[in-house]
Amino acid sequence: MMNNHGKRITQGQFSFLPDLTDAQISAQIEFALARGYAVNVEYTDDPHPRNTYWEMFGMPMFDLKDPAGILMEINNCRKTFPNHYVRVTAFDSTRGWETPRMSFIVNRPANEPGFGLVRSEGPGRSMTYTVSSYAAQRPEGERY
């Protein structure tokens, strides 16, 4: 989840594949809409894998029939945040699920520096490890 395979973060679906084309994105959204999921466009510039709550780009889109409207929103978001991560999530409101069922990245920064390993020494010479994104060391909005 957190390795930097080919200098690309790998979160959500399809992230080991080359970037999806618009047609492929539409096909995925078509699938989500056919199952009645509410599709959402989100963006962030903090790629840490534990950063689950990204900023929402507009409202979640309920009751859509066709992916064209969502693709329009994705393109708006890409235009507004060309150097952020943008992902599409599909929320399933079925009782018992009530959770995002799909999530995939549709836009990434041109250059992704990845993560460094941070070691910190605890009591009794024990070591704890965590990862820290190189990009996130700069303030928000100046990261990519």
Add this chain to the structure above:
Amino acid sequence: MGTLSPGAAAPQDSELDLGGLLRESHALEVIEALDRELVGLAPVKTRIQEIAALLVVDRARAQLGIAGDQPPSLHMCFTGNPGTGKTTVALRMAEILHRLGYVRKGHLVSVTRDDLVGQYIGHTAPKTREVIKKAMGGVLFIDEAYYLYKPENERDYGQESIEILLQVMENNRDDLVVILAGYKDRMDTFFRSNPGMSSRIAHHIDFPDYTPEELFAIARIMLERMQYKLSDAAAGALREYIALRRARAHFANARSIRNALDRARLRQAKRLFAGQAAGVSRDALMTIEAEDIRASRLFREESAGGDA
């Protein structure tokens, strides 16, 4: 022509079967159903057949590689008095366009000013966009579209909504078809003050009022669907009622007829209750008698000298 791959395209001089194309799309069934189930509306039906023919020809041209650079503009405007079937035809139109492959999903999103225009600054654009996104792949039907533009208030947010609509009608032609509907005279005023809107709408279709004979036929169809029937005397009473009602204010064509029938059903139920000692037969439950219709306020006012 230029870059056609040899396998994919038909040769330049081959002949296409237009009728076959139309049959293949199954649009004919919808058009025939429209013809069968909707009474009157001759100019509307002719126009819809013309549009369907144009779309089939366009499809045929595309198959031969002679498509122009612009797909045909399909935005429409339905004008006519209330109750003349604008919404019903719009629903069928969505179905026809879907079968001919001009909209991907063929659903109809029916909205009015309230769904498009916001209540404060910055509210309108997201609201309009949300509706447009819902309508994509189908037909956006804007009822009483002239309310979008209120000339007496120059800060009205309706104008913003119109501008977004115009932009989408131009740029997302293959994603959605917009149908505006409203009364003829008010739509004319609306188009005069929004020439951009008028020029982006290719098809202006006017829905004529129904003749008394057509209204009677509509009443027959409605009753049939509700599983009722008219006694012979009631049929005569209904004809008289239609003639009287047409002359009155706020006459809303088929809608007025439906309301009248609903009231007749009410009176029929009351009559059956009043005479229940005799027991009720299946036939009595289905039949509307002349007295159920003649009990209408219209007849009483008529006999009282017509002072309403």
